[in-house]
Amino acid sequence: MSNSNHTQAAQDRYFMMLAIEQAKQGLYTTRPNPAVGCVIVQAGMVVGQGFHPKAGQPHAEVFALKDAGAQAVGATAYVTLEPCSHTGRTPPCALGLIEAGVQRVVIAGLDPNPQVAGRGVQLLEQAGIDVTVGVLTEQAEALNRGFLKAMRTQMPYVRLKIATSLDGRTAMATGESKWITSVAAREDVQKLRALSGAIITGSETIVTDDPQLNVRSTQLGVPAEQVPTPKVVVLDRRQRLAHNAQSEYQLCRRADTLYWRKDDLAELLRHLVSEHQCYDVLVEAGASVAGSFLCQQLVDELIVYQAPCLLGAAAQPMVNFHPLSLSEQLRFKVSSHEQLGPDLKLTLYPL
Template sequence: MSTSNHAQDAQDRYFMMLAIEQAKQGLYTTRPNPAVGCVIVQAGVVVGQGFHPKAGQPHAEVFALKDASAHAVGATAYVTLEPCSHTGRTPPCALGLIKAGVQRVVIAGLDPNPQVAGRGVKLLEQAGIDVTVGVLTEQAEGLNRGFLKAMRTQMPYVRLKIATSLDGRTAMATGESKWITSTAAREDVQKLRALSGAIVTGSETVITDDPQLNVRSSQLGVPAGQVPAPMVVVLDRRQRLEHSLQSDYQLCRRLDTLYWRNDDLTALLKDLVSEYQCYDILVEAGASVASSFLSQQLVDELIVYQAPCLLGEKARPMVAFNPLSLSEQLRFKISCHEQLGPDLKLTLYPL
């Protein structure tokens, strides 16, 4: 196995980018499986391509090899994640590549899933196939942050979303908050939900806003009905809510809503991975819940939608903790910023 670096051949980078674009087509539909793309190249020409559309359906390599047909013999396969080596609901993709007669396989990154974890590469190499690992690894891993983190640490990737005014307020003192941000920002939140295996909120948010926390967008590139519905978790330490078909609250009428009634958020996150295969978690809640996740250093990514308005000092704050000195502040690195309608979206990572 050879390992690529930043000087990797331009051709490999080009075709791996095409494979990444293929993988993106399954971004919202593959949970709990990772989104994977594959491109088959013969003499510098793409002869086959495919992506993994949904758990239980064939993997990306299968679709790409079928597309390439006999042209796969002697070709190079570009895959965004190490081909699997085990039999689950589908046969091992590494064996499929071997059987098809490909000559070389270029892989963005190894699969940390213990069922794979280098075994796919080993099978390919034992069959005499030239394997290169490490082409556009960072870009490919960005598609599957939750899956990769869960396989490596048994903890999910946690995104915290906050919609706020310029002065850091999320609602009026009465709780009125619909709507601070624009339609464009709220549409973007639909993408975050579609990426998520579970959405975590607080009982106060349920009582105040009566949210649905579902995926209903028509602008995802796939019908909303094809997106696996995110599980909803309500933090309810005071046991103010319960399942009831006659409940006043929409989430309580959902029989699959999970109520979490203790303070151990780490235990919750571990359970979501081990018991429910939820690898990407979105926190949509008020200041208290947001602060709990932040102060316990459980947030991997903070997404702030900031509207160009001022709500005043009596409005509700975006967080509910009070550091006593600058040494206790929580600092972040801005990864990207973009304008959505009139609003600003900031994506930040904890330092």
């Protein structure tokens, strides 16, 4: 690589990082749309920036181009996802970039949405714009795991969250479990919920905990009211629960709670994508439901909040499953670990 190419590659990464920072501002509010950011650079200076704030509102490129005004002519646009080529609720961004006179477009990754899928790049190239694809792809894709997985496979990205003690216990034998982990850990769970189109729980958790499973944090960087409410799904094959305005359980009083009566969890996940546009799914349930998701290999990411306490051998396990030999164990790769207040947070990927 020549020196000037080297400098350009480093500059591209730097400005793409700024575009990713822009995209992050929409992380909790764009669902079911992806979080996207855009930065316009003229002669090494940022002259415009923007992000997609919410479904139905303009895309990142529109805000960035408006911000840049006439300085977009001959500029380079950095976008965290391929500019769209279809007319949805807003006109195609690829055309917007062409009309604004942008000379070069740098894209972190292609949009697997079948309505775009390379056509955005094609439009730009046909207009004589120099296009570079593949700058900080991993970092940009990490913002939209659910959207990207759903577009590619019609299945959502599934996170399983479990709060445990040091000895891996999730509740006392009586069902008592409030609270094992600290306020700091529970505040972090609010972020997982805010990322999610749907939250799946088990009927037993409803009966023992009567949870709200809502987003109510004041520490998301945006008001909780601006976060689209995650759809709550209750797994209830025996039909013990149903919507009832007078129910003793908060989630049963809510008319939008979905009751899943079938055994097939993969079918539920497909249903959440096709019928409800839920691309990020959070499982927050007891050991039985956690076991079913893990054993059926439906989990993409396991998040464990571990409190430094011991609850003893009679307390409930982390996962209900019964391997007969070590060869049947479930193994994970640790992706990250951090301390939240007194607790540990582990993020793991099933192997």
